Amino acid sequence: MSGPLLPPGVSERDFQSALAEFAGIVGRDAVVSGSSAQEAYLDPFAPGDARTWRPSAVVMASDVEQIRAVLGVANRFRVPLWSVSTGRNFAYGGAAPRLSGSVVLDLQRMNRILDIDETLAFALVEPGVSYYDLHRALKERGARLWADPPAAGWGSVIGNTLERGYGTTAYGDHAAAQCGMEVVLANGDVVRTGMGAMSGSRDWQVFKAGFGPSYDAMFMQSNFGIVTKLGVWLMPEPEGYLLARYAFRRDDDLERVVDTLRPLKLDDTIQSSAVIESAVRWAAGVSTRKEWYDGPGAMPDAAIDAMAKKIGIGRWNLRYCLYGPKTLVQARRDRIHEHFSRIADAELFELPYRESAIEPVGGGDRSQVGIPGLAAFNLLNWRGGSGAHVDFSPVCAPRGSDAMKQYRMVRDRAARYGFDYYGGFTASQRHMHHAFAAIFDRDDAKAARAAGALIRALIEDAGAAGYGQYRTHLAYMDLAASQYGFNDHALMRLTDTIKQAIDPNGILSPGKQGIWPAHPKEPGR
Numbered sequence: 001m002s003g004p005l006l007p008p009g010v011s012e013r014d015f016q017s018a019l020a021e022f023a024g025i026v027g028r029d030a031v032v033s034g035s036s037a038q039e040a041y042l043d044p045f046a047p048g049d050a051r052t053w054r055p056s057a058v059v060m061a062s063d064v065e066q067i068r069a070v071l072g073v074a075n076r077f078r079v080p081l082w083s084v085s086t087g088r089n090f091a092y093g094g095a096a097p098r099l100s101g102s103v104v105l106d107l108q109r110m111n112r113i114l115d116i117d118e119t120l121a122f123a124l125v126e127p128g129v130s131y132y133d134l135h136r137a138l139k140e141r142g143a144r145l146w147a148d149p150p151a152a153g154w155g156s157v158i159g160n161t162l163e164r165g166y167g168t169t170a171y172g173d174h175a176a177a178q179c180g181m182e183v184v185l186a187n188g189d190v191v192r193t194g195m196g197a198m199s200g201s202r203d204w205q206v207f208k209a210g211f212g213p214s215y216d217a218m219f220m221q222s223n224f225g226i227v228t229k230l231g232v233w234l235m236p237e238p239e240g241y242l243l244a245r246y247a248f249r250r251d252d253d254l255e256r257v258v259d260t261l262r263p264l265k266l267d268d269t270i271q272s273s274a275v276i277e278s279a280v281r282w283a284a285g286v287s288t289r290k291e292w293y294d295g296p297g298a299m300p301d302a303a304i305d306a307m308a309k310k311i312g313i314g315r316w317n318l319r320y321c322l323y324g325p326k327t328l329v330q331a332r333r334d335r336i337h338e339h340f341s342r343i344a345d346a347e348l349f350e351l352p353y354r355e356s357a358i359e360p361v362g363g364g365d366r367s368q369v370g371i372p373g374l375a376a377f378n379l380l381n382w383r384g385g386s387g388a389h390v391d392f393s394p395v396c397a398p399r400g401s402d403a404m405k406q407y408r409m410v411r412d413r414a415a416r417y418g419f420d421y422y423g424g425f426t427a428s429q430r431h432m433h434h435a436f437a438a439i440f441d442r443d444d445a446k447a448a449r450a451a452g453a454l455i456r457a458l459i460e461d462a463g464a465a466g467y468g469q470y471r472t473h474l475a476y477m478d479l480a481a482s483q484y485g486f487n488d489h490a491l492m493r494l495t496d497t498i499k500q501a502i503d504p505n506g507i508l509s510p511g512k513q514g515i516w517p518a519h520p521k522e523p524g525r
């Protein structure tokens, strides 16, 4: 039997010395190594063998000074650190590191909400603050502000924002609603971006740019630093809201739905993100697959039609929310209906207009009014067994023809691997995210491998058709990054140059988003 898992290129002696020094910094209870660390931090939804992405140890830091000291040790022993905030990045890898043998630097103990400014509508948070925490804090102080939750509200504001996650209120683009960061660099230097660089300024969360180059975006989906504070703009609570959805009868209605939606998003008639969901995606939230179909292969068209009819949904379903005073909401509602009612058999379902103090009841999407939940996990029972999923997430221009092309591409490829089309499009003002989930039973190794192989094939299909990913699981970071290959991968050359300059020992999250330092590389790379 081999010894303990080590970071690549680090001797067992050095590793033990590094662990002892980590314990001296953060305390013994905050360093875990061996199999218990590995088990708790493995990817629960791994598309294949979860042990492919195994940490050698976990270090829990409680403040910036500890992080700086940990970085000093990691630099000295060349120990790679994989930073997570709450590590709930499920379907994209959870808390597991891209490079097996990395030490997970878990920041969940840093969980203070440092500021909520009710006048200027922002918050400043540490890595361990979840969307639930922020929502609760806003409620407790009676602040008339909403934090936009992603589909899984238990994750952190910082982790989700750095991954460029999305929610569905009018502030659904989390990266766009970020303002100001504090970052610890690999050499231990502590940087504040934007106005935060000016010691006497109180405008850190008001103006993103500051003076000179702006770096915030550089710390998103990268391995250039450890983010320890982040400002987030909050949505002023509107007077009231109206939750609505349309059901569209035919599979090829998608094209017209997108072409009808685009101008209404572009001119802000629809203020929330607009979410287009396939029948299976809707059905997976309210039923299990075998109620509708129990045969081999993907669900046939006739079964999907029958299921949609029985549940009272369309082949495609569009959800959105309108915000503001009743008269303005009504005007938006009428204009939207004027457009969508032109699609044959389109059916509108809406909840009554409600004042914001009243939470939605009766099937409304609570996240569209800023209430976090765990809707992201609705799908887990669809296939039975221990449900898991892995996602394919290409960017899609809001053109009906592109949406239709991507949909057919994914549906057909998924069917060849025996998976249903569980998918949809989330439309922001100028682009859509197409999200497809391959749902599988994680206790079935063959199904997990098939899901993994399907996502790989989809990323390749998409790349060949000129479509790139906005986010991927650890398993596909290199593949997704390689699709961004203009001018012989000039973008990655620039990234590599920056990486080498600011993290010469390659200790920060090696391999994240396909960014590898010269050392340590994955064995065999």
Ligand code: ADP
Pocket: 083, 084, 085, 086, 087, 088, 089, 090, 094, 095, 107, 127, 154, 155, 156, 157, 158, 159, 160, 162, 163, 225, 226, 227, 228, 509, 512
């Ligand atoms: P969640 O908020 O869903 O729990 P994670 O904590 O798992 O998300 O973070 C998602 C990813 O974002 C991590 O895998 C890591 O690459 C990156 N990340 C998270 N927090 C930080 C941070 N504080 N500094 C740098 N990168 C981070």
